[in-house]
Amino acid sequence: MNSDQAARLRDWADDYVAGTLDPAERAALERELLTNAEARRFFLSYLELHAGLAWQFRGADCELPGLSEANLKTNESITGVLDFARNPHVRNSGESHYREANLGEAQPTPVSRSRRWRWSLSSAAAVLAVAAAVWLWLHGVSREPGADSGPVFAVVRETLPGRWADGREVRVSESVGKGCWSLQSGLVSLEGMDGVELLVEGPAIGQWLDAQHLRLMSGTVVVRMPKGKSGFVVETARMRVTDLGTEFGVSVSPSGDERVQVYGGRVRTEAAASGEAQELKAGSALLCSPKGELAPAAFVEDRFIRRMPLRQGKPRN
Amino acid sequence: MTTEPPDDRFITLLLANQSRVYRFLFTLVPRREDVEDLFQQTCLTLWQERAKFDPEKGEFASWACAIAQNHVRNFRRREATRLALLSEEVAELLVTTRGAGGRFSEECHRALQHCLNRLPPHHMALVEQSYREGALKSTAAAAGRSANALYKSLRRIRAILHDCMVRVLAEGNIS
Numbered sequence: 001m002n003s004d005q006a007a008r009l010r011d012w013a014d015d016y017v018a019g020t021l022d023p024a025e026r027a028a029l030e031r032e033l034l035t036n037a038e039a040r041r042f043f044l045s046y047l048e049l050h051a052g053l054a055w056q057f058r059g060a061d062c063e064l065p066g067l068s069e070a071n072l073k074t075n076e077s078i079t080g081v082l083d084f085a086r087n088p089h090v091r092n093s094g095e096s097h098y099r100e101a102n103l104g105e106a107q108p109t110p111v112s113r114s115r116r117w118r119w120s121l122s123s124a125a126a127v128l129a130v131a132a133a134v135w136l137w138l139h140g141v142s143r144e145p146g147a148d149s150g151p152v153f154a155v156v157r158e159t160l161p162g163r164w165a166d167g168r169e170v171r172v173s174e175s176v177g178k179g180c181w182s183l184q185s186g187l188v189s190l191e192g193m194d195g196v197e198l199l200v201e202g203p204a205i206g207q208w209l210d211a212q213h214l215r216l217m218s219g220t221v222v223v224r225m226p227k228g229k230s231g232f233v234v235e236t237a238r239m240r241v242t243d244l245g246t247e248f249g250v251s252v253s254p255s256g257d258e259r260v261q262v263y264g265g266r267v268r269t270e271a272a273a274s275g276e277a278q279e280l281k282a283g284s285a286l287l288c289s290p291k292g293e294l295a296p297a298a299f300v301e302d303r304f305i306r307r308m309p310l311r312q313g314k315p316r317n
Numbered sequence: 318m319t320t321e322p323p324d325d326r327f328i329t330l331l332l333a334n335q336s337r338v339y340r341f342l343f344t345l346v347p348r349r350e351d352v353e354d355l356f357q358q359t360c361l362t363l364w365q366e367r368a369k370f371d372p373e374k375g376e377f378a379s380w381a382c383a384i385a386q387n388h389v390r391n392f393r394r395r396e397a398t399r400l401a402l403l404s405e406e407v408a409e410l411l412v413t414t415r416g417a418g419g420r421f422s423e424e425c426h427r428a429l430q431h432c433l434n435r436l437p438p439h440h441m442a443l444v445e446q447s448y449r450e451g452a453l454k455s456t457a458a459a460a461g462r463s464a465n466a467l468y469k470s471l472r473r474i475r476a477i478l479h480d481c482m483v484r485v486l487a488e489g490n491i492s
Contacts, residue, residue: 010479014472017347021401030407040414041421044344045486048425049479051343054352055336056433057448160434161441182332185430203336205329218333237329254333255376290372 001038009039013046056163056185152177153208154190154198158308162186162202180207183219189308195226201305209235220251222304225265238292240270246282249304256290261303269294327367330377335360340422341382344415345389345408355392359385386412424486432481440474447471 001009012029015021021029032039152175156162162170165182176190183202190198193211200206204219213233214221223232223243230245236258241250246265252258260269262280270277273292280286287297338359342352362384370380393402402408415421433441446459447467462470 006483010476014475016403018468019348019401023401026401026403030404033403033407034410037414040411042483044411044415044421045425045428045482046475046479047343047347048340048422049429049475049482050347051340051352052426052429053444053448053475054343054349055339057445184336187430187434203333205332217329237326252333254330254337254378256330256372 001036001042005039006042009042010046013043017047017050151211153211154192156188157191157197158189160187160308162188165205176208178208178210180205187305187308192232194229194232196229196232197224197226198222199224199305199308216250216252218252218254220249220304222249222263222306223247224306236288238272238290239288239294240272242268242270244268244279247306248280249306251304258288259285259297259303260288261285261297261299263306327370330370331360331363331381334378334381336426337378337422338381338385340426341415342385342389344411345386346392346402351392351396355385355388358388362388425482428482428485429478431485432478435481436474436478440477443467443470444474444478 009029009032012021012025012032015025016029029043033043154176156170156172156174156176159170159172163184163186164170165184170183170186170188182205183200185202187202188200190200192198196212198214199222201220204221205217206219206221207215207217209215212231213235215235217237221234223234224247225232225243225245228245230243232243234241234250236250236252237256239258239260241248241260244266246267247263248265248267249261249263250259260267260280262282262284264282266279266281268277268279269286271288271292271294274294276294278286278294283299285297285299285303287295289295335356339352339356342355342359346352346355359381363381366384370377374380389408393405396402403411436444
């Protein structure tokens with residue numbers, strides 16, 4: 001595909017996204033997509049760009065319409081919440097959280113259609129939100145990291161551009177305390193107790209259990225201990241990784257694969273199911289399948305982001 | 318180490334995969350309002366049908382995207398006369414090209430993050446305002462510019478980001 005073809009295809013893609021593609025252009029686009037695999041990938045990558053931006057900046061997806069933090073504090077309320085999650089039509093949850101996104105000159109949505117959906121979808125959103133909230137609450141969540149008055153386990157050193165799942169931007173110097181956090185996007189550098197450095201790549205969900213103990217439910221984190229320090233633990237659903245003075249990365253993929261890769265020093269890994277323990281040294285990697293089976297994996301240097309990238313010509317880390 | 322009850326595991330999977338489902342919907346439906354509607358319908362179905370998910374039979378993302386695609390098929394039938402969607406044949410081909418495992422999508426996602434990190438702050442601010450605020454007109458009014466001028470800027474920045482993504486994808490060093 002030459003540059004003219006690429007430019008034309010991108011114009012069509014942009015008009016398609018904006019809703020301004022005319023029928024003749026749409027027919028031409030369809031012909032191109034049906035016959036040219038390279039054009040399909042190019043077009044798809046543009047849709048991924050648009051989708052990625054929409055996701056990145058869409059804000060909270062676990063809002064709790066009509067449900068405050070306060071009524072998550074008692075078992076009685078939890079029962080009610082669970083009942084509501086099972087039967088969303090018992091009460092209405094308020095307005096849908098979707099936002100108008102009139103990028104370009106998209107055709108207006110008929111009001112009746114939008115309103116028809118608004119009621120049922122607000123319940124749908126609430127079901128997921130409630131389910132997620134209950135789950136987070138049961139796991140000791142602090143919906144805003146560091147918002148409670150408990151001990152601080154880490155402080156944000158840098159963010160590029162990180163965003164929590166509740167839509168807030170991650171701020172430098174923000175403290176992160178005990179409980180769950182969900183990083184929707186971006187790259188965040190945290191400094192924990194004893195000088196441990198963690199680089200978290202969004203999307204990621206984790207939970208601080210104590211100052212030396214992080215549970216990673218999904219996503220990617222790289223841990224770097226200062227010289228002379230050790231003992232930091234990253235726990236996943238099927239594995240426990242204990243640093244023995246080192247730098248290592250741990251990832252939990254959406255499909256459930258868990259991976260540890262050691263960049264420096266050593267780590268000890270322990271499988272939850274079998275109790276099998278292994279010590280890994282620098283330059284090695286291990287994969288834990290969704291069934292809990294441990295197996296050596298290829299060490300791929302750039303599998304994890306280990307440093308904040310350069311920005312504006314200045315080193316970030 | 319954690320031993321998660323089934324619903325816990327399901328919600329973990331749901332939270333971990335929701336951006337994949339959301340992005341998948343954009344493959345088939347261009348308008349953001351429609352994607353938001355379909356995303357929420359899909360989430361509800363996933364939750365209601367959670368007992369039917371069998372991790373032995375395949376990845377959660379594939380199962381979730383298949384459910385999302387069913388919602389899109391219904392949506393196409395309902396809205397066929399109103400919307401300028403691509404033909405079903407093209408849509409199916411795009412889904413196939415994207416790949417059941419969503420590897421291409423994940424590579425694009427990582428490439429986008431890489432490219433966003435290199436975007437000048439004023440471009441980043443405009444993109445964020447446009448997508449966050451949603452309505453381009455209000456963003457333009459706040460910036461003292463016409464909606465048309467702002468849209469042209471946004472389009473130009475998306476082209477810069479897309480060029481960067483295509484280059485990063487071609488280099489193929491996104492793990």
